[in-house]
Amino acid sequence: MIAAAIKRERSRAGKSLSALAAEAGIAKSTLSQLEAGNGNPSVETLWALAAALDVPLSLLFETEAPATRLIRADEGEVLASEQSDFAAVLLSRSPPNVRRDVYRVVMQPGEIRRAQPHPRGTVEHMLVCSGQMRAGPEGQEEQLWPGDYYTYPGDHPHTYEAKQPDTMFLIVMEAP
Amino acid sequence: MIAAAIKRERSRAGKSLSALAAEAGIAKSTLSQLEAGNGNPSVETLWALAAALDVPLSLLFETEAPATRLIRADEGEVLASEQSDFAAVLLSRSPPNVRRDVYRVVMQPGEIRRAQPHPRGTVEHMLVCSGQMRAGPEGQEEQLWPGDYYTYPGDHPHTYEAKQPDTMFLIVMEAP
């Protein structure tokens, strides 16, 4: 809930309820009730809080860790198209205020590559172009074929392993 | 503003104001005033809207195209790596505050697909996974092979044409 998010961010900033309310320009009674779970604030109030906390507003809506999502080559919601020989699949709609870096990767079979965990909140999106590979968070590795799309948290240890020569895939690195 | 965001997402979903209000379970008068810019909604209201629009809530907060750039499969700045059989190429470092939608496309040879121009400021990133194709803005079409990366403004007329069966490629649609 939002109550928990506000409390979490406030304690993370090391600010007291009164101080935060003062900085945000809202009554501390309002903030108190918000953190208690009573009522649902207006965007104006939330905006003031987010500004005072110096965090993106969307952070106050953060739910639990996003689960991994695997979309096989023959899966995914195919978008409507006028021409039948054109099949577009929306893999991931990006939330605003995020950075997404796109990588193209060519990998050879051999030892397993263990990636150092990225900063907290990082999300990786993988799309295999050709070859075959095995990748994913530790314990949730998946066998991937061309066209497969796999997304998972990047702030946990994860591995890449090519099963065929010149295995090519795409990584979209999403940072909060 | 939020007013514009709601309007944008609603029109994108092709829903009328009355219909959306009904689906979201809010009064259409409320929605009308929101889109008019008057008032600041409560999170409960926004949540209902986001759910009805089937978009993440954070998308309701907020909203120049670079020249074309073509990176051949054997081109691109290869990032440093500890292991020689791992070659990652950064194709596009995303600027902040942009939306990027990722599409996977499979296309068959045949007639040329002419894309209706997207909203102003849209940028498309293409990466060919397999097959062969010809695509790009009108007059700047390029022959593309697997691994080729091509980016160009999406708010101008552009075309896609597969040269081989089951030509697969990736499109990252970047909206301002």
Add this chain to the structure above:
DNA sequence: ACGATTTGTTCGTCAAGTCGAACGATTGGA
């Protein structure tokens, strides 16, 4: 051409969020 439906807006009413003040509880000096 006409009625019927749907569109989006404006109005008054009610409920709910926000505010300011006062409250008990806790901490820190002097």
Add this chain to the structure above:
DNA sequence: TCCAATCGTTCGACTTGACGAACAAATCGT
């Protein structure tokens, strides 16, 4: 020990957002 300051909560008064109905305008179907 006592006073002062700060902590977070609770209360009533005010402000504002959400609702429902009525409204003009546009679209549709016969």
